[in-house]
Amino acid sequence: MASCCNRWWQAPVYFTISIFLAFTAISTTFHSNQKNAIPTTRPIGYELQLNVSLALRRAGFNTMAILLHVSPEIFLSSPNLTIFAIKDSAISDVSIPPWLLKDLVLYHTTPSKLKMDDLLKKPQGSCLPTLRRQRNIAITKIVARQRLIEINHVLVSHPDVFLDGPIAVHGVLGPFFPLDPPDVNERWNFSKPPICDSNSASVPDLFKPKNRVEWSRIIQLLRTKGFVSFATGLHSSLQRILEDNLDLTNVTIFAPQNLTVLASSSLLLDKVVRFHILPRRLTYMELTSLPVRTLLRTLAPGQDLEVTGKVNFMKRLLVNGVEIAAPDMFSSEKFVVHGISQAFQLNEVLDKLM
Numbered sequence: 001m002a003s004c005c006n007r008w009w010q011a012p013v014y015f016t017i018s019i020f021l022a023f024t025a026i027s028t029t030f031h032s033n034q035k036n037a038i039p040t041t042r043p044i045g046y047e048l049q050l051n052v053s054l055a056l057r058r059a060g061f062n063t064m065a066i067l068l069h070v071s072p073e074i075f076l077s078s079p080n081l082t083i084f085a086i087k088d089s090a091i092s093d094v095s096i097p098p099w100l101l102k103d104l105v106l107y108h109t110t111p112s113k114l115k116m117d118d119l120l121k122k123p124q125g126s127c128l129p130t131l132r133r134q135r136n137i138a139i140t141k142i143v144a145r146q147r148l149i150e151i152n153h154v155l156v157s158h159p160d161v162f163l164d165g166p167i168a169v170h171g172v173l174g175p176f177f178p179l180d181p182p183d184v185n186e187r188w189n190f191s192k193p194p195i196c197d198s199n200s201a202s203v204p205d206l207f208k209p210k211n212r213v214e215w216s217r218i219i220q221l222l223r224t225k226g227f228v229s230f231a232t233g234l235h236s237s238l239q240r241i242l243e244d245n246l247d248l249t250n251v252t253i254f255a256p257q258n259l260t261v262l263a264s265s266s267l268l269l270d271k272v273v274r275f276h277i278l279p280r281r282l283t284y285m286e287l288t289s290l291p292v293r294t295l296l297r298t299l300a301p302g303q304d305l306e307v308t309g310k311v312n313f314m315k316r317l318l319v320n321g322v323e324i325a326a327p328d329m330f331s332s333e334k335f336v337v338h339g340i341s342q343a344f345q346l347n348e349v350l351d352k353l354m
Contacts, residue, residue, distance in 0.1 A: 048165055049075050052083070055162040061085040061171055067105055077131055078111035080166040084151065085158075089223060090174040106132035107176060113168045116159035119149050137176055152176040154216050173220050174235075213251055213334050221330050222255055227339070229259040230276070236266065237273040241299060245279065251335045252278040254305075254319065256343035274299035275344055281336050284327030288317050303346065320344050 049072055056065035064085035068074060075081065086108065109131045120142060127136040128151075141150035149156045151172065158171025215238055222231035234253075242248070254276045259269075277299045287307065296305040296319070308318045316323045319340070326339025 046072070048167065051164060052162050052167060052169060055169065056085055059085075059158055059161045059171060061088065061158075061161070063088050063091060064105075067101065071105065074105060074109065074131070077109075080111065080113040082110045082112060082114040082168045082170070084108040084110075084156070084170055084172045084176070085161065086175050087157070087171065087173050090220075103132055104175065106130060107135055107137070108172075110137070113166055115163060115168050116147065116149070116156070116170065119156070119170075120144055120147065150216065155220075173216060213248060214332060217332075218253065218335060218337065221337070225329065225339075227255045227257055230255045230257070230273075230343075233259050233269055233273045237270040240270055241274065241277075245299060248279055248299075249334060250279070250281040252280060252282045253335065253337045254322075254324070254340045254344065255329070255337055256340050259343055271300055271303075272343070272346060275303050275305075275346055278305075281331075281334065283331065283336055284317070284324065284338060287319070287324070287338075300346070305344065 049068070053065045053069045056062070056068070064083075068083070086104075091104075107130050110128050111131060112128075114128075119139065122139055122142075124139055124142045126139045128139070129136055137151050139149060139151055140153050141148070143149075147159070149159075154176055155173045156170050157173050160168070161171050162169035215234075219231045219235050219238075222228075222234070256276070259272070275298050278296055279299060280297075282296075288310075290307050292307055292309050294307040296307065298305055305320050308321050310317055316325065317327075318324075322344060323341040324338045325341045329337045329339045331337065
C-alpha cells in the first residue's frame with residue numbers, strides 16, 4: 001500500500017512533461033510558419049489568454065487549461081479563435097505521445113470566433129477549418145430547438161464556456177479523432193482526414209445522419225460506468241466499423257469491464273470489439289425469450305454468438321457461456337448495452353495468447 005501511495009503523483013508529472021515536450025514542438029512549428037505569415041491584427045493579449053485558462057478550470061476542463069496555458073503560441077496563430085475543450089475524463093486514461101498533443105490542440109481550434117448561436121445557424125454537414133493544416137471538422141448533428149450540436153459526432157456539452165473579445169470556447173465530451181495508442185500514428189498521418197475532406201464542405205456518406213446510433217453517447221456512458229477499456233477499444237475501432245456498416249441503425253452491445261486485447265494489434269482489437277456488437281437492438285427480456293442455442297449475428301464476419309442457457313438462482317442469461325451480469329445497463333431507441341462478466345473469447349484471440 002505504501003509503495004502505491006508513493007507513486008500516485010507520477011502519472012500527472014509524466015503527463016505534464018509530455019505537455020511541455022509537445023508544445024516545444026508547437027513553438028517550433030509556429031515560429032517556422034511566422035516567416036511567411038503576414039500579420040493582420042494585433043495578437044491576443046496575455047490577460048485574455050489567462051482568462052481563457054481560468055474559465056476552463058472553473059468549468060472542469062483542467063487538462064485543456066494546462067495545454068493552452070503552456071502554449072501561448074496558439075493565440076498568435078489567428079486573430080480570432082474558437083477552441084473546443086475536451087473533457088478531462090476523455091483523455092486522462094489514455095497514453096498520449098507528445099507529438100499527438102500538438103495535433104490534438106490544433107485540430108480542436110478553428111481560426112474564427114463561433115458562438116453557440118453561430119454554430120446552430122450553420123447547416124448540418126458544414127465543415128470548419130482547423131489550425132491543423134488540411135484538416136477540417138464537421139458539424140454532424142444539429143437539434144436547434146434543444147440547442148444541441150455535435151461536431152465529428154461528439155456532443156458540445158458545455159457551450160459558450162468563454163466568450164470575450166476574439167475568442168470563443170466550448171466544452172466537448174471527447175476528442176474529435178480516435179486516440180488509439182497502437183495505431184494512432186498510422187491513422188492520423190496517412191489516412192484521409194476524419195469526416196471532412198481537406199478541400200470539401202460536405203460529409204462522406206458513412207458519416208451522414210442515416211447512421212443514427214449515438215456512438216459518442218455510448219462511449220461516454222461506458223466510461224462513466226467503469227467500462228473504460230472497452231470504451232477505449234470501441235472508440236479506436238469505430239471509424240472502421242462505420243465504414244463497413246453504412247446502414248447500421250440499431251445495435252446491442254455486450255460490454256466487459258476488462259478487455260485484455262487492448263494492447264494487441266489494431267486488427268485483432270477491431271475483431272474482438274465487433275464480436276461484442278449485434279446489428280440489432282435486443283433488450284434483456286427479448287434475449288431471455290430466445291431458445292437455447294439461438295445464434296446471434298455479430299459485426300465480426302462469420303463469428304456468431306450463441307444463447308447457451310441460464311445460471312444460478314437468479315436465472316442470469318448466458319451468452320457464449322458468459323453471464324450477462326448487468327442487463328439493460330443503459331439504452332435508447334437505437335441501442336442497448338448489457339454488462340457481461342468477462343469478454344467473449346474468439347478462437348483467434350486464444351491462439352494469440354497461447
